[in-house]
Amino acid sequence: MPVDSRRLQGPESAFSYTLLEKKDANAEESILSADLQKMLIDSNHVRKDKRKPTDARPLFLRTGIISQAKGSAYIEQGNTKLVCGVYGPREVQKKSDFRLNGQLFCEFKFAPFSCQKRRSHQQDNEELVLSGLLREALEAAVCLHHFPKAQVEVNIMVIENDGSPLAAALTCASLALASASIPMYDLVIGAAVRQLPKLLLLDPTKDEEWQPKLNHDENNSNLTVGFMPSMQQICAYVHEGVSNPEELEQMLKIVTEYCLKVQPVVQLCLKETVEKMLASEGENNDAE
Amino acid sequence: MSIAPQLLRGPSLMAEILLSEAEKAFIHHGDDLRCDGRTRLDYRPIILETGLVSNASGSSRLRLANSDVLVGVKVELASPLSEKPLEGRLEFFVDCSANATPEFEGRGGEDLANEICRFLQMSYMSGDTINLSELSVLAGQQCWVLYVDILILECGGNLYDTVSLAVKSALYTTQIPSIKVATMDGDQPELELSEDPYDTKRLNTQNVPCLVTLMKIGNHYLVDPTPEEECCSSSGVVVAVSGSKKITAVRKIGSGSLHPESLVSMLKTASEVGAVVNKILMKKLLEEETAGKTQKVGFMR
Amino acid sequence: MSGTELLSDQGLRIDGRKPNELRRIRCSLGIFAQADGSAYLEQGNTKVLAAVYGPHEIRGSKSKALHDKAFVNCQYSTATFSMGERKRRPRGDRKSTEMSTHLEETFAAAIRTELYPRSQIDIFVEVLQADGGNYTTCVNAAMMALVDAGVPLKDTVVSCTASLVKDTPLVDVNHVEQSGGSPELVVSILPHSGEIVYMSLTQRFHIDHLSKVLDTAIKGCKDIGVILKEIMKGHLTKLDTSLQAS
Numbered sequence: 001m002p003v004d005s006r007r008l009q010g011p012e013s014a015f016s017y018t019l020l021e022k023k024d025a026n027a028e029e030s031i032l033s034a035d036l037q038k039m040l041i042d043s044n045h046v047r048k049d050k051r052k053p054t055d056a057r058p059l060f061l062r063t064g065i066i067s068q069a070k071g072s073a074y075i076e077q078g079n080t081k082l083v084c085g086v087y088g089p090r091e092v093q094k095k096s097d098f099r100l101n102g103q104l105f106c107e108f109k110f111a112p113f114s115c116q117k118r119r120s121h122q123q124d125n126e127e128l129v130l131s132g133l134l135r136e137a138l139e140a141a142v143c144l145h146h147f148p149k150a151q152v153e154v155n156i157m158v159i160e161n162d163g164s165p166l167a168a169a170l171t172c173a174s175l176a177l178a179s180a181s182i183p184m185y186d187l188v189i190g191a192a193v194r195q196l197p198k199l200l201l202l203d204p205t206k207d208e209e210w211q212p213k214l215n216h217d218e219n220n221s222n223l224t225v226g227f228m229p230s231m232q233q234i235c236a237y238v239h240e241g242v243s244n245p246e247e248l249e250q251m252l253k254i255v256t257e258y259c260l261k262v263q264p265v266v267q268l269c270l271k272e273t274v275e276k277m278l279a280s281e282g283e284n285n286d287a288e
Numbered sequence: 289m290s291i292a293p294q295l296l297r298g299p300s301l302m303a304e305i306l307l308s309e310a311e312k313a314f315i316h317h318g319d320d321l322r323c324d325g326r327t328r329l330d331y332r333p334i335i336l337e338t339g340l341v342s343n344a345s346g347s348s349r350l351r352l353a354n355s356d357v358l359v360g361v362k363v364e365l366a367s368p369l370s371e372k373p374l375e376g377r378l379e380f381f382v383d384c385s386a387n388a389t390p391e392f393e394g395r396g397g398e399d400l401a402n403e404i405c406r407f408l409q410m411s412y413m414s415g416d417t418i419n420l421s422e423l424s425v426l427a428g429q430q431c432w433v434l435y436v437d438i439l440i441l442e443c444g445g446n447l448y449d450t451v452s453l454a455v456k457s458a459l460y461t462t463q464i465p466s467i468k469v470a471t472m473d474g475d476q477p478e479l480e481l482s483e484d485p486y487d488t489k490r491l492n493t494q495n496v497p498c499l500v501t502l503m504k505i506g507n508h509y510l511v512d513p514t515p516e517e518e519c520c521s522s523s524g525v526v527v528a529v530s531g532s533k534k535i536t537a538v539r540k541i542g543s544g545s546l547h548p549e550s551l552v553s554m555l556k557t558a559s560e561v562g563a564v565v566n567k568i569l570m571k572k573l574l575e576e577e578t579a580g581k582t583q584k585v586g587f588m589r
Numbered sequence: 590m591s592g593t594e595l596l597s598d599q600g601l602r603i604d605g606r607k608p609n610e611l612r613r614i615r616c617s618l619g620i621f622a623q624a625d626g627s628a629y630l631e632q633g634n635t636k637v638l639a640a641v642y643g644p645h646e647i648r649g650s651k652s653k654a655l656h657d658k659a660f661v662n663c664q665y666s667t668a669t670f671s672m673g674e675r676k677r678r679p680r681g682d683r684k685s686t687e688m689s690t691h692l693e694e695t696f697a698a699a700i701r702t703e704l705y706p707r708s709q710i711d712i713f714v715e716v717l718q719a720d721g722g723n724y725t726t727c728v729n730a731a732m733m734a735l736v737d738a739g740v741p742l743k744d745t746v747v748s749c750t751a752s753l754v755k756d757t758p759l760v761d762v763n764h765v766e767q768s769g770g771s772p773e774l775v776v777s778i779l780p781h782s783g784e785i786v787y788m789s790l791t792q793r794f795h796i797d798h799l800s801k802v803l804d805t806a807i808k809g810c811k812d813i814g815v816i817l818k819e820i821m822k823g824h825l826t827k828l829d830t831s832l833q834a835s
Contacts, residue, residue: 217536221414231545233545234546235544237539240414240537244534341671360668360670364676387621387624387715393662393711435669435670442624449684459808
């Protein structure tokens with residue numbers, strides 16, 4: 001039966017004031033790819049936030065920020081901030097879903113205030129798809145046969161979205177899974193790259209991300225990859241926009257190189273987590 | 289007998305496919321020859337017919353071996369999105385009919401439907417594929433919305449490709465009525481629909497993408513997988529290839545992983561295959577159109 | 590639309606049929622490879638696909654199982670593009686749910702369910718194009734799919750509609766006649782025993798007319814039954830010859 005899913009049952013006549021900002025709509029629509037490049041990068045190849053094209057944003061990682069969860073992690077990639085909580089393994093709730101291997105359940109959610117436009121508290125289509133992508137990526141990394149008939153839940157909450165949320169979510173989720181002592185083949189590192197006709201921008205911000213627009217018939221796209229560095233395997237690959245296979249190869253190379261750089265950082269964070277855990281266990285033992 | 293790992297397409301769908309060890313070994317390690325006599329880069333035979341649904345502005349039915357899809361496009365007037373006042377839009381809706389498998393009953397097929405729907409949306413989004421400004425009627429006030437409704441009647445593997453070919457054919461035949469802004473009555477413009485039902489325009493679908501699924505099995509990859517092959521494979525890619533041989537969207541499917549090198553080679557093959565598929569489809573659609581009105585066969589075989 | 594237009598002075602209906610004339614029926618069986626039985630049925634411009642799965646083990650919760658007979662499960666859904674106006678959801682609305690229940694009741698009466706205790710038979714119908722008499726076409730299509738699946742039946746089920754315009758009963762009404770405000774009587778019968786398994790009436794007419802309209806509908810059912818039986822025979826002979834050839 002149809003149920004009104006809105007919490008606020010008012011007319012939906014409100015719209016963002018940003019649409020009223022003075023701008024020449026025609027001009028914006030007819031921006032060619034070349035001009036777009038000029039908007040995103042200055043003549044010295046420096047981006048708006050003072051990065052070089054192949055520079056990523058500063059990364060901040062921390063584990064154990066949700067005390068009730070089995071494992072959790074927080075990631076800040078520039079202004080993109082998200083939290084991941086991992087629960088389980090526990091018994092599968094629905095008996096009909098019985099499977100010999102363990103199962104992963106992923107929920108990807110943007111906080112209502114995380115994007116420029118307000119998000120609904122319910123998962124929308126985009127969030128459902130991101131959840132699916134996250135699950136498919138993590139399933140390749142987690143040793144599912146180690147916990148038969150059980151399920152592990154991975155919850156992602158995006159607090160602030162400033163571009164490349166899926167990439168950040170992949171790194172964050174694999175860190176959270178590891179801190180929850182879920183057996184994995186390898187860590188998953190996420191990374192994104194934006195393609196402009198003659199330039200690649202690593203780790204794009206919201207403004208730099210590819211948007212579906214008219215007249216962008218030239219090579220112009222966005223790629224998000226989940227990479228397992230030690231195994232040399234790609235477990236997530238999402239590309240939107242127009243490209244040639246040769247350019248995709250180039251993009252993939254840049255992204256995997258970046259992932260290899262990030263891997264030791266994530267490992268270090270994990271090492272600290274384990275050390276802290278051991279230290280606190282030692283204290284507990286002493287107290288007894 | 290062992291039950292094949294449940295991997296891709298709706299897990300429960302796969303549970304019904306039983307494969308012996310010998311069959312699995314053949315699929316995994318066989319030479320460039322598949323169970324049905326194809327090589328790795330061959331498609332199965334395709335049956336295509338357009339204009340079957342009279343209540344739709346454009347329609348097509350495509351059957352690729354046992355995969356059966358019916359697509360109806362309905363054209364409606366609506367107000368454009370506030371972010372994009374100068375464009376019309378395409379709305380995809382996928383319905384997995386319970387006719388395909390009892391698992392799809394009720395809301396059972398929704399996950400699969402959403403997945404396909406979202407990927408179609410993704411691959412149609414870039415400006416290279418369809419010119420959405422053609423669908424604008426009155427800037428900021430009225431535009432055409434094309435509701436592309438996809439009904440999956442049977443699943444015999446390779447759904448993404450089947451759906452995309454059917455959608456492209458349906459859009460190719462879609463007739464959009466001519467409409468004129470007649471008078472401005474104060475602020476309210478009056479729209480005047482052409483009285484001649486044949487006074488219509490069509491979309492340029494030359495660059496509309498076709499999806500190509502490549503599944504990785506053993507050390508190789510293949511196009512147009514059968515359900516048996518799908519359940520022997522743990523990963524693959526779906527690639528949207530536009531008429532101009534450009535890639536407009538890619539995503540990895542399945543719960544496995546891929547080596548960067550094999551991924552790159554898969555993307556290259558996909559763009560080649562996609563270009564050929566696109567060309568053949570356009571040729572066939574043109575042939576059907578110029579052949580004129582013949583008796584529709586539809587489901588009466 | 591007024592009644593005079595539905596029936597011309599010459600006694601012809603809006604689509605040129607005589608009052609007691611059925612629409613063209615076309616049917617093909619076994620169109621899907623994966624279903625146990627399937628059928629495609631056209632009655633005029635109403636086009637329906639039906640698929641039958643089973644009898645098989647009860648799916649989902651075992652509490653649905655009946656200890657002495659098979660459980661008949663039906664789903665009625667309508668393609669979003671099947672009507673003049675686009676439908677937002679193919680199923681799950683109140684009307685579709687009601688139709689599903691009616692189908693379940695009808696076929697529970699016709700199938701020899703006692704042969705398959707603790708099992709389930711699924712019947713799925715999909716309206717591809719709607720032009721009046723959707724429910725009756727679905728019943729007829731589902732019956733053909735059951736025959737194709739080889740499910741034992743007590744009797745075939747056939748269904749037909751009838752209406753009343755200017756005191757003249759019309760058989761097998763189409764969409765224009767149905768939405769024109771005239772009453773619609775839907776009847777499903779078991780033609781051998783002559784039993785009525787489902788009957789419903791929209792709008793109203795004087796009770797004196799009931800027997801006349803009902804007779805028309807039953808006559809329509811029987812005529813459809815004859816046509817469908819011929820199609821069934823044709824299909825089975827074809828199967829037989831292809832079996833012998835191989």
